[in-house]
Amino acid sequence: MSPLVVLLKGMAALLGVALLGALGPASAQARPARAEAAATGLHISDGRLVEANGNDFVMRGVNHAHTWYPGETQSLADIKAFGANTVRVVLSDGHRWTRNGPDEVAGIVEDCKANRLICVLEVHDTTGYGEDAAAGTLDHAADYWISLKNVLAGQEDYVIVNIGNEPWGNTDPAGWTVPTTAAVQKLRAAGFAHTIMVDAPNWGQDWQGVMRANAQAVYDADITGNLIFSIHMYSVYSTAQAITDYLNAFVDAGLPLVIGEFGGPADQWGDPDEDTMMATAEQLDLGYLAWSWSGNTDPILDLAIGFDPSRLSSWGERIFHGANGIAQTSREATVFGGGTPGDTEAPTAPGTPTASAVTATSATLTWPAASDNVAIAGYDVVRVNGTTDTTAASSTTNGVTLTGLTADTAYTFAVYARDAAGNRSARSATVAVTTDEGGPTPGVGCSVGYRVTGDWPGGFQGEITIRNTGTTALNGWNLAFTFADGQTVSNMWGGTPTQNGATVSVAPAGYTAAIAANGSVTVGFTGAKSATNTAPTTFTLSGTACTTA
Numbered sequence: 001m002s003p004l005v006v007l008l009k010g011m012a013a014l015l016g017v018a019l020l021g022a023l024g025p026a027s028a029q030a031r032p033a034r035a036e037a038a039a040t041g042l043h044i045s046d047g048r049l050v051e052a053n054g055n056d057f058v059m060r061g062v063n064h065a066h067t068w069y070p071g072e073t074q075s076l077a078d079i080k081a082f083g084a085n086t087v088r089v090v091l092s093d094g095h096r097w098t099r100n101g102p103d104e105v106a107g108i109v110e111d112c113k114a115n116r117l118i119c120v121l122e123v124h125d126t127t128g129y130g131e132d133a134a135a136g137t138l139d140h141a142a143d144y145w146i147s148l149k150n151v152l153a154g155q156e157d158y159v160i161v162n163i164g165n166e167p168w169g170n171t172d173p174a175g176w177t178v179p180t181t182a183a184v185q186k187l188r189a190a191g192f193a194h195t196i197m198v199d200a201p202n203w204g205q206d207w208q209g210v211m212r213a214n215a216q217a218v219y220d221a222d223i224t225g226n227l228i229f230s231i232h233m234y235s236v237y238s239t240a241q242a243i244t245d246y247l248n249a250f251v252d253a254g255l256p257l258v259i260g261e262f263g264g265p266a267d268q269w270g271d272p273d274e275d276t277m278m279a280t281a282e283q284l285d286l287g288y289l290a291w292s293w294s295g296n297t298d299p300i301l302d303l304a305i306g307f308d309p310s311r312l313s314s315w316g317e318r319i320f321h322g323a324n325g326i327a328q329t330s331r332e333a334t335v336f337g338g339g340t341p342g343d344t345e346a347p348t349a350p351g352t353p354t355a356s357a358v359t360a361t362s363a364t365l366t367w368p369a370a371s372d373n374v375a376i377a378g379y380d381v382v383r384v385n386g387t388t389d390t391t392a393a394s395s396t397t398n399g400v401t402l403t404g405l406t407a408d409t410a411y412t413f414a415v416y417a418r419d420a421a422g423n424r425s426a427r428s429a430t431v432a433v434t435t436d437e438g439g440p441t442p443g444v445g446c447s448v449g450y451r452v453t454g455d456w457p458g459g460f461q462g463e464i465t466i467r468n469t470g471t472t473a474l475n476g477w478n479l480a481f482t483f484a485d486g487q488t489v490s491n492m493w494g495g496t497p498t499q500n501g502a503t504v505s506v507a508p509a510g511y512t513a514a515i516a517a518n519g520s521v522t523v524g525f526t527g528a529k530s531a532t533n534t535a536p537t538t539f540t541l542s543g544t545a546c547t548t549a
Contacts, residue, residue, distance in 0.1 A: 040052060040156050040157075040193060041155075041156025041157040041158070041193070041194070041195075042057065042118070042156060042157065042158075042159075042160060042194070042195045042226075043156075043195055043224075043226045044195065044225055044226050044227065044228060044256050046254065047251070047253075047254035047255055047256050048256060048285075049195065049228055049256055049258075049287070051157070051333060051334055051335060052156075052157060052335070053334060055334045056285065057085075057118070057287075057333055057334075058285050058286070058287050058329075058331065059085065059086040059118065059120075059258055059287025059288065059289060060083075060084060060085050060086065060287065060288065060326045060329055060330035060331070061079070061084040061085060061086030061087050061088065061117070061118075061120075061287075061288075061289050061290075061326070061330075062079055062084060062087060062088070062289060062290045062291070062292060062293050062303060062319065062326075063087075063088045063089075063090065063261060063289055063290065063291045063292040063293065064076065064079065064087050064088070064089055064090065064292065064293045065090045065292055065293070065294075065295045065296075066089045066090050066091065066100070066108065067090050067091050067092040067097050067098070067100055067124060068090070068097070068295060069294075069295050069307070070100075070104070072294075072295075072307050073111070074307075075293055075294070075307060076111050076112060076115045076117060077115050078293075078304070078307075078309040079115075079117070079293060080115040080116060080117055081309065081396070082309070082320040082326060082327065082396060083320065083326045083327040083330045083377065083378055083396045084117065084326050084330060085116075085117065085118060085330045085331060085332050085333060086117060086118040086119075086120060086287070086289060087112060087117045087118075087119060087120070087289075088120040088121075088122060088162065088260065088261075088289045089108055089112075089119060089120065089121050089122065090122060090124045090165070091105065091108075091121055091122060091123055091124065092123065092124060092125055093123045093125050093136065093140060093141050093143075093144035094125075094144070095125040095135075095136030095140055096124075096125040096134055096135070096136060097124070097125065099144075102147070102148055102150070102151045105121070105148055105151050105152075106151045108121070109121075109151070109152070109155055109158065109159060112158060112159075113158055116332055116333070116336040116337075118158060118159075118160065118333050119155075119158055119159045119160070120159075120160045120162050120197060120260075120289070121152075121159060121160070121161060121162060122162035122163075122164070122165050122197075122199075123136075123141040123144055123145075123162075123163065123164045123165065124164075124165045125140070125141065125164070125165075126138055126140075126141050126163075126164030126165055126166070126167040127164075127165050127166045127167070127203070128166060128168070128169040128203055129167050129168050129169060130168055130169050130171045130172060130173075130175060131168075131169025131170055131171040132169055135167075135169075136164075137179065138163055138164045138167050138179045138180060138182070138183040139179065139182065139183060139186070141163050141164040141167075141183065142163060142182075142183040142186045142187055145161055145163065145187055145192070146186070146187070146190045149190060149191065149192070152192075152194065153191075155194075156193055156194050156195075157335045158335065159194060160194060160195045160196070160197050160228070161187070161192065161194045161195070161196050161197065162196075162197040162198075162199065162230065162260070163180075163183050163184070163187070163196060163197070163198060163199075164183070164199065165199055165204070166199050166200075166201075166203045166204035166232060167179070167180065167198075167199055167201070168201030168202070169201070169202070169203055170202055170203065173201035173202050173206075173208050173210045174210055175201075176200075176201035176210050176211065176214075177210065177214045177217070177218060180198050180218055181217075181218050181221045183198075184196055184198065184218070184221065184222050184227060185221060185222070185223075188222065188223055188224060193224065193226070194226070195226045195227070195228055196222070196226065196227050196228070197227075197228050197229075197230050197258070197260065198211075198218065198227065198228075198229055198230065199230045199232065199260060200229070200230065200231050200232065202236075203232070204230070204231070204232030204260070204261060205231070205232055205233065205234060205236045205237070206231055206246075207236045211229060211231070212246065212249060212250075215229055215250065215253070215255050216253065216255065219255055227256070228256040228257065228258055229250065229255060229256065229257045229258070230257075230258050230259075230260030230261075231246060231247075231257060231258075231259055231260065232259075232260055232261040232262065232291075233259055233261070233262040233263075233272060233277055234261075234262065234263045234269075234272050235263075235267065235269035235270035235271070235272055236270075237262075237272055237273060237277065238270045238271055238272055238273055239273060240273055240276040243273060243276045243277055243280055244276065244280050247259075247280050247281070247284055247286060248284070251284050251286070257286055258286060258287040258288065258289070259277060259281055259286065259287065259288040259289065260289055261289060261290075261291040261292075262274060262277050262288060262289075262290060262291065263290075263291055263301050263315075264315055264318060264319075265300045265301065265314075265315055265490060265491040265526075266490050266491075267300065267490070268458060268459065274318065275323070275324075278322075278323070278324040278325065279323070279324050281324070282324045282329055290303065290315075290319045293307070294306065294307040294308075295307065298526075299313070299461075299493075299524075299526070300315070300490065300491045300526050301315065302315070302316070302493070303315055303316035303319055303320070304316055305493050305494075305524065310511045311493065311494065311511060312493070312509060312510075312511070313491065313492070313493030313494075314491060314492045314493060314495075314496055314497075314509075315491060315493075316493075317496070317509060321393055321394050321395065321400070322394075323391055325394060327378045327394035327395060327396050328378065328380060328391065328394035328418075330377070330378075331377070331420050331421070331422055332377070332420045337374070337375075337420075343373070343374055343419070343420075343421040343423065344421070344423065345372070345373045345374075345419075345423065346372075346419070346423040346424060346425050346426070347370040347371060347372040347376055347417040347418070347419050347423065347424075347425040348370045348371045348372070348417070348425060349370060349416075349417070349425045349426040349427065349428050350367045350368060350369065350370045350379060350398065350415045350416070350417050350425065350428040351367050351368025351369075351370075351428065351429075352367065352368075352428060352429040352430075352431065353365045353366065353367035353381075353413060353414070353415055353428060353429075353430075353431045354366055354367070354431060355413075355431055355433045356475070357401070357475030357476040357513060357514070358433060358434075358435060358436060358476065359435065359436055359475075359476035359477060359478060359542060360405075360407035360408070360435050360436040360437065360478055360542065360543075361403060361404060361405050361406070361407060361435065361476075361478045361505070361507045362401060362402060362403045362404075362405055362435075362476045362477075362478070362507050362508065362513065363401070363402050363405060363411075363433050363435065363476070364399065364400070364401045364402075364475070364476070364513065365381060365399065365400055365401075365402065365413060365415075365431065365433075366398060366399040367379075367398050367399070367415050367428060368398065369398045370417035370425055372417070372419045372423075374419055374420060374421070375419060375420060376417055376418070376419060377396070377418050377419050377420045378394055378395060378396045378417075378418050379394065379395050379396075379397075379398065379400075379415050379416065379417055379418070380393075380394050380415070380416045380418065380424075381393045381394070381395065381400055381402070381413055381414075381415050382413065382414055382415070382416065382427070383411060383412065383413055384412040384413065384414050384430055385412070389414065389427070392413065400510070401476075401508070401509075401510040401513050403496050403507035403508065403509070404496055404498065404507055405435050405507075406435065407435050407436060407437060408434070408435060408436070408437045409434065409435050410432065410433070410434045411432070411433045411434070411435070412430050412431070412432055412433075413430065413431050413433060414427045414428050414429065414430045414431070415427070415428040416428070436542075445468070445469035445470040445471075445544070446466060446467065446468060446469055446470070446539075446541040446544060446546035446547070447466075447467040447469050447546055447547045447548070447549050448464060448465070448466055448467070448479070448481075448539040448541070448546045448547075448548055448549065449464070449465040449467075449548070449549035450462065450463075450464050450465075450481075450535050450536060450539075450548070451463050451535075452533065452535070453524075455533070458528060458529065458530075459490070459526065459527065459528050459529065460487075460526070460527055460529050460533055461524070461525070461526050461527075462524070462525050462526075462527060463522060463523070463524050463525075464479070464506075464522065464523045464524075464525075465520055465521075465522045465523075465549070466479060466515065466520060466521050466522075466523070466541065466546075467515075467518075467519070467520040467549070468515040468516065468517055468518065468519055468520065469518070469547075470517060471517055472517055473514060473515065473516050473517055473519075474514065474515040474541075474542075475513060475514050476508065476513050476514075477508055477513070477515065477541055477542050478505060478506065478507055478541070478542050478543075479495070479505070479506040479523075479539060479540070479541055480503065480504065480505050480506075480539070480540045480541075481503075481504055481536040481538060481539045481540075482502050482503050482504070482536055482538065483502045483504065483534075483536060484502070484534040484536070484537075485529065485530060485532040485533060485534050486502070486529075486530055487502075487527050487528065487529045487533060488527055488528045489504060489525050489526075489527045490525070490526045490527055490528055491525060491526045492506070492523060492524070492525040492526075493509070493523070493524050493525070494508075494509050494511075494512045494521065494522060494523035494524055495507060495508055495509055495512060495523040496508075496509065497525065506523060508521070
């Protein structure tokens with residue numbers, strides 16, 4: 001998704017047309033015999049993306065808008081630090097934006113390899129062809145890839161070529177099939193052995209089912225069989241049935257599929273069901289790549305605010321640390337040493353966790369690190385209830401701040417360690433945590449500044465600055481306020497909101513939980529509004545009334 005075309009992503013939802021049913025008749029036909037391509041790198045086997053050694057590779061990663069932000073060279077390292085195993089990199093073939101040349105692309109590939117990330121390279125200029133007059137053709141994109149052949153040859157272990165992003169709009173999407181097939185065949189004729197990724201029409205969302213109906217025919221036209229389909233899931237996919245029907249149709253047909261982009265925050269077109277997307281992808285062992293690391297014109301889809309890894313938005317927290325998220329499910333490619341075949345040795349159990357900074361709604365847990373014969377990939381924090389446990393959070397380090405807890409409630413938590421091969425340790429010993437009752441905290445004083453930073457019909461962007469005017473540092477807090485005009489919070493970064501009617505309660509993100517005496521933190525958000533947008537006038541911090549600035 002380009003920040004320049006984000007408004008177009010919801011057009012399918014506005015049209016209100018149901019997704020088509022089963023894959024077309026071609027899905028039931030026997031596939032023609034083809035010469036097996038030498039397994040020199042990432043390739044397709046029995047409908048699955050696998051590495052050269054035959055090990056399954058399931059993408060868990062994000063999109064990064066390189067072509068618009070070429071100076072953000074630290075981004076791949078930051079993305080890797082959160083546990084991703086793949087990054088999809090936005091490039092331009094020069095039709096619409098500044099062309100990314102051979103030396104630049106070679107540097108990106110080396111950066112991916114240095115950070116142990118599989119690199120999906122895509123041309124973005126094709127976005128919305130047939131509907132967006134500025135979009136380029138898949139044929140032009142194919143020529144661009146051919147111009148980079150010397151750079152990409154020999155990188156089949158590390159690079160997937162995504163020919164063109166969302167290469168057809170909503171105008172006559174049936175026209176997608178022929179140019180998609182031709183572009184694939186053009187690259188094969190030029191000698192490309194890489195796995196090729198093709199995006200769906202309808203701005204990637206395939207709400208008319210064209211890719212779904214023609215996938216088998218397009219797949220069969222690739223002489224190598226190393227082709228993977230990419231569906232982009234936004235507002236069209238607001239129900240569990242729409243998501244599971246689409247993903248299962250490809251799995252049932254034995255056709256490889258990845259969720260190449262998806263969003264979660266609600267917008268004016270609907271509310272994508274990211275929980276079902278991620279859960280179903282994990283259940284079916286399908287890859288997913290969230291949109292996007294940072295730099296969107298509308299920051300609602302920024303995983304990191306301002307390319308700052310210490311400022312994850314609530315969307316970023318969901319993707320990296322939530323249920324079925326990257327920290328919990330990502331496995332590094334074996335070409336980098338991760339997920340080593342034959343590695344069946346589980347990590348040791350983590351040490352007993354300890355709790356600190358306990359408030360009415362949050363607590364910070366830390367624990368002695370586990371060890372592994374290869375490497376620890378991450379930790380799963382679970383809430384223990386009798387003989388069952390439920391994942392509460394995931395982390396790539398040996399600490400996490402749990403938010404959204406209930407005041408005056410007893411909890412029991414424990415920790416598991418995971419390695420890159422998916423082996424899980426025994427459970428750690430447990431720690432008991434009882435949240436505070438709430439109410440004013442001794443020694444606490446606070447001041448809150450609230451301002452609207454952007455405004456548009458039906459929506460707005462706001463910023464809340466919380467200053468600790470007390471004499472002691474705060475470690476964990478809860479901010480409460482009430483809207484006067486029916487406003488609702490859609491997305492938040494720096495905190496996790498809970499809204500009940502007009503009342504909003506905000507728990508801190510990990511990086512905003514601590515506020516030094518005379519220090520401050522800032523929380524940003526986007527929201528929905530009517531014609532009137534009166535600012536809240538009363539704020540409490542962990543039960544203490546705050547002055548307003």
